């Protein structure tokens with residue numbers, strides 16, 4: 079029994095280090111354009127770290143299974159009659175429960191609280207979804223269809239609704255999404271952190287993220303993050319253009 | 321064959337009568353959805369009567385003794401046969417066919433997705449493909465292992481001659497072909513495009529194919545419920561003397577747990593679809609945009625469909641655990657903890673559904689409880705992994721095809737499980753929900769956890785069921801290439817999802833092209849490896865050596881009878897005197913694995 083602990087342990091360590099290094103040095107997450115994105119990304123990375131040793135353990139056993147425990151089988155010999163190990167099972171239960179509780183607290187509850195944030199906002203922007211476009215209503219009552227302009231460094235509340243079927247309001251660069259539900263208003267908050275346009279990052283777009291019919295894939299529009307002053311100028315100009 | 325022909329004829333007659341009656345009563349056109357609904361119902365009744373329901377049930381209703389066919393040859397596969405082994409094979413072959421059709425539609429999707437822009441289908445056709453692929457595959461995953469191997473193996477594993485309700489069992493199976501026919505003929509009415517989830521209100525509008533989807537899936541639900549009931553009663557009442565609950569083979573336990581779930585939750589999907597059907601044909605307005613029931617459908621739907629993922633994967637656990645003990649020549653590690661975990665999963669799985677709804681706009685106070693309960697499921701699931709690890713630990717691992725696939729399963733389901741945590745966490749799910757991350761995740765769990773287990777079960781029990789071996793080298797090549805290509809197909813899709821590509825889209829921004837192209841090429845290669853699978857079966861049919869009764873030298877009861885087992889499995893009632901996996905116990909001698917035409921050992925094991 080004893081002789082497998084060492085190689086499996088070493089493999090476990092090796093894989094864990096490898097996976098953690100991969101998480102640390104390979105940038106798999108896209109650029110962040112909002113405070114909410116930071117919350118989500120932190121939670122994501124934390125889960126990658128916590129998942130690494132778990133993943134590594136099973137990989138280590140599989141690897142050593144192939145190298146160390148392989149046997150011809152034709153000799154029809156049995157392995158040891160090891161049926162249970164109460165201490166091991168209990169330890170396992172304790173560790174996995176602790177891990178589950180840990181994940182629940184952080185990123186679980188912490189992330190939930192942070193992503194929701196305070197129910198206060200500098201601006202309220204209305205978003206009405208319909209097959210297959212978004213109608214934006216800015217704080218001054220002006221509406222627009224082709225582009226969402228949001229101020230940087232300001233907390234914005236989006237009041238999301240739908241006139242026909244389910245849609246989902248999603249800005250990948252901000253990470254957050256909320257469904258647009260016919261008959262039931264929903265809300266989401268974001269605070270953009272930097273100015274930019276969808277030419278800078280394909281993820282600066284509003285993308286429908288709930289199947290809504292033939293035009294679902296194309297139900298997207300660019301997002302432009304501008305300074306607060308520019309934002310106000312922009313929404314005023316919408317009125318003038320009529 | 322004559323029953324099958326009669327079933328088809330009566331099915332068509334039923335359809336015509338249903339449509340005709342509807343038109344006679346209310347007028348309209350034969351493609352009206354009401355007409356289709358009544359056509360479908362009468363067609364179903366005609367089909368069941370024709371296939372053998374007249375003899376098996378109808379005769380009883382007029383006071384005569386019911387008759388069931390006792391045909392022996394290949395014909396028995398095409399009629400209402402009550403032998404659980406025949407039914408298992410019927411399920412297996414039917415669902416394998418559905419798997420191939422579903423796989424074919426995946427290939428078309430991957431070709432379309434190889435580059436941005438639309439090339440071979442348009443956006444709406446793509447939605448129809450996704451929906452068709454999804455529902456066909458879900459059906460395979462829900463019924464594959466339990467329908468084919470549950471039916472074939474469970475009665476033998478518990479030492480029974482058949483299922484508790486053989487006629488009901490045949491009925492469960494014969495409800496399945498109409499499901500496949502209904503779904504596959506939906507394109508005649510414009511098909512369905514609301515995804516396999518059929519969210520309302522989208523599914524209340526749209527082409528009339530949706531009505532066939534509804535009727536087919538309600539029928540499929542009926543089949544699942546009856547099948548589940550049968551397994552529950554069989555395991556409770558038909559166990560051989562000495563087959564205590566603590567000696568039940570783990571695959572049987574897993575099948576029992578699955579059956580409990582299938583029996584209790586399937587009606588919710590059916591109920592949701594009945595509501596949609598009523599909205600479409602009966603003028604009700606359960607889900608109209610102004611009713612304010614926006615997310616009601618999602619609640620009902622996921623109340624079934626989350627447990628359904630365990631209906632898909634619990635039998636997979638059973639198969640892999642069974643293979644782990646047999647091929648490491650060790651007892652199942654922590655048997656009792658595994659059983660406890662299976663039952664805990666059954667319990668927890670019905671209270672986590674709203675983790676699919678973190679972005680649905682449901683009340684905020686519901687988020688935390690559903691996150692807690694969902695993450696709690698990782699604990700019993702972890703015990704399953706512990707048992708696999710403990711069983712493999714210092715075993716005598718015999719790397720034949722079933723174990724190689726089981727290793728692939730372990731790797732895939734590990735990734736599926738770990739990525740599941742990201743979707744159970746509210747913060748990350750708000751980002752990842754409805755992206756390709758989810759697509760990759762559920763392929764790792766459904767394909768990785770259920771279809772890989774189905775393949776493993778196939779290679780494990782194939783010699784038992786056919787009496788012949790397949791080519792093990794070819795089997796291993798298949799197992800390795802499926803595992804590798806599956807991973808090269810779906811790993812890049814995690815990246816694609818994280819980087820902002822949403823799911824259920826036929827077109828996408830340029831930025832995701834290279835990863836999608838890579839996935840598409842892998843997917844086509846993955847699809848073509850199934851030629852190896854088919855080739856291996858063909859090889860076995862032509863040149864496969866006789867397998868003998870116990871080619872793996874395994875301990876459970878099905879390996880102690882001939883391959884294939886005789887009509888009622890056992891010559892005399894077996895009596896169980898020991899635990900199911902007493903590998904490594906020196907004084908136990910097992911019946912030899914030489915080919916034995918008929919079993920003659922009455923007990924599982926012979927003590928010297």
Ligand code: HEM
Pocket residue numbers: 423426427429430433450451453454455457458460461514515516517759763766767771809822823824825843846847
């Ligand atoms: C060669 C193997 C496969 C490939 C390449 C493949 C590919 C795909 C693709 C491209 C989608 C569309 C994803 C989206 O836009 O949401 C999809 C959806 C889906 N697939 Fe597969 N798939 C394969 C096998 C399977 C299998 C074996 C199963 C289950 C047993 C399965 C179950 C599903 C389900 C449930 C959906 C969701 C459908 C929906 O959104 O309504 N797939 N698959």
Ligand SMILES: [Cu+2]
Pocket residue numbers: 244245246286287288289290291293294295297
């Ligand atoms: Cu949409």
Ligand SMILES: [Cu+2]
Pocket residue numbers: 625626627629672673675676
């Ligand atoms: Cu779920």
